[in-house]
Amino acid sequence: MAMTGILRPGHAQIRVLDLxxxxxxxxxxxxxxxxxxxxxxxxxxxxRQERDHNSIILRQADRAGMDFFGYKVxxxxxxxxxxxxxxxxxxxxxxxxxxxxMETGERVRFKVPTGHTTELYVDKKxxxxxxxxxxxxxxVIDGPGIGPVxxxxxxxYGKDIDGNHDFYTKVLGFHLVERVKMEDGTTxxxxxxxxxxxxxxxxxxxxxxxxxxxxxxxxxxxxEQVLRSADILSNNRASIDxxxxxxxxxxxxxxxxxxxSGNRLETFSGGYDHYPDMEPxxxxxxxxxxxxxxxxxxxxxAFLTVVT
Amino acid sequence: xxxxxxxxxxxTGESYRCVDYRSxxxxxxxxxxxxxxxxxxxxxxxxxxxxxxEGTYSKRVMSRAHVSEEEEASGCALSCRITPTSDMxxxxxxxxxxxxxxxxxxxxxxxxxxx
Numbered sequence: 052m053a054m055t056g057i058l059r060p061g062h063a064q065i066r067v068l069d070l071x072x073x074x075x076x077x078x079x080x081x082x083x084x085x086x087x088x089x090x091x092x093x094x095x096x097x098x099r100q101e102r103d104h105n106s107i108i109l110r111q112a113d114r115a116g117m118d119f120f121g122y123k124v125x126x127x128x129x130x131x132x133x134x135x136x137x138x139x140x141x142x143x144x145x146x147x148x149x150x151x152x153m154e155t156g157e158r159v160r161f162k163v164p165t166g167h168t169t170e171l172y173v174d175k176k177x178x179x180x181x182x183x184x185x186x187x188x189x190x191v192i193d194g195p196g197i198g199p200v201x202x203x204x205x206x207x208y209g210k211d212i213d214g215n216h217d218f219y220t221k222v223l224g225f226h227l228v229e230r231v232k233m234e235d236g237t238t239x240x241x242x243x244x245x246x247x248x249x250x251x252x253x254x255x256x257x258x259x260x261x262x263x264x265x266x267x268x269x270x271x272x273x274x275e276q277v278l279r280s281a282d283i284l285s286n287n288r289a290s291i292d293x294x295x296x297x298x299x300x301x302x303x304x305x306x307x308x309x310x311x312s313g314n315r316l317e318t319f320s321g322g323y324d325h326y327p328d329m330e331p332x333x334x335x336x337x338x339x340x341x342x343x344x345x346x347x348x349x350x351x352x353a354f355l356t357v358v359t
Numbered sequence: 360x361x362x363x364x365x366x367x368x369x370x371t372g373e374s375y376r377c378v379d380y381r382s383x384x385x386x387x388x389x390x391x392x393x394x395x396x397x398x399x400x401x402x403x404x405x406x407x408x409x410x411x412x413e414g415t416y417s418k419r420v421m422s423r424a425h426v427s428e429e430e431e432a433s434g435c436a437l438s439c440r441i442t443p444t445s446d447m448x449x450x451x452x453x454x455x456x457x458x459x460x461x462x463x464x465x466x467x468x469x470x471x472x473x474x
Contacts, residue, residue: 068402068403068420068421068422069419069420113422113423113424114403114422114423114424114425115399115401115402115403115404115422115424116403116424290399290400290401292399309399309400309401309403310401311401312401312402312403312422313398313399313400313401313402313403313404313422314399314403315399352455353396353397353398353406353455356406356455357398357399357404357406357455358404359399359403359404359422
């Protein structure tokens with residue numbers, strides 16, 4: 052399968068309680084590249100190896116959480132086709148004009164069954180990565196901060212993850228990669244979905260409230276870079292949640308931490324490749340502790356239930 | 360020189376010494392004490408909500424999804440966002456959203472993480 056529709060997670064707009072404090076933290080501790088601000092006061096960032104102008108947008112608000120998550124689509128024909136499929140499925144869409152987000156083209160916006168505002172777009176102005184595209188050097192990551200490679204995935208919480216599963220697979224063209232079953236052995240507690248050859252591009256957990264964010268994740272290049280992330284976080288007295296450790300699910304290595312407004316973030320490395328012909332992996336309720344964190348092999352209540 | 364204040368959690372009788380540059384929540388954690396649920400430690404998730412019964416403190420911005428203006432004015436706060444300026448007595452209001460883990464067939468509704 053060649054990728055012809057949705058390519059990858061492209062942007063996330065995150066609510067922060069103190070914009071200036073957050074801009075400093077996302078720049079100096081997380082190590083994203085500041086890319087400017089718009090007339091609404093939103094602050095834009097990209098990860099160092101991303102080529103498009105922005106991937107993280109911070110908006111000052113009176114509560115934490117995620118406003119929307121957007122995917123980049125291959126071309127206009129694919130976007131138009133996806134919009135028609137979404138409407139035919141019975142979900143309303145609206146078009147947000149080009150330029151509403153800095154250096155970003157028109158976006159198709161809709162709500163998935165768990166209430167999360169989700170977007171598709173084609174154009175985001177190329178801004179160049181750290182090394183260029185002609186005879187590039189290797190990017191030696193030397194700071195400031197963690198300096199992740201790219202926005203990788205997010206995990207969302209909401210009620211109707213079965214509805215999300217149906218919509219994401221039938222309409223948006225994602226594949227089920229892994230799932231966790233509840234105690235009844237039938238109901239999905241959580242699912243991991245991919246639109247690419249990554250182990251996941253989005254995951255979702257069944258939860259009593261809709262439109263919640265569990266975490267936004269960034270890719271780093273190795274387990275050592277995960278450890279380095281944790282060192283930089285502790286040096287800066289950042290709030291670390293769990294890790295560094297490994298997931299059974301996806302096999303990725305990980306550290307979870309919180310931004311200055313309490314939004315959980317992750318730096319993530321590894322994870323196997325997934326292809327659409329592969330049978331999904333299933334975790335039973337009794338073994339899910341090892342699926343989530345492979346070494347302690349037990350459930351972590353704060354990790355599972357603290358969301359914004 | 361840092362100042363130290365005594366924090367008492369009325370619910371459990373637990374008390375600990377909190378240095379003035381640490382929040383009431385992180386001061387508890389740093390000494391291995393328990394009693395207030397620990398979440399994001401950054402004013403966003405709401406699980407460490409407390410009512411200040413006695414004492415003074417300075418505070419930073421916290422999520423309005425969890426503490427209203429009226430509550431804040433009446434001494435309610437997320438304990439990760441307040442630092443002591445005197446000895447304090449607090450009551451715990453926040454809680455983890457319990458992971459009930461009931462199968463859908465038993466509850467009639469799929470959600471398992473309930474308040």
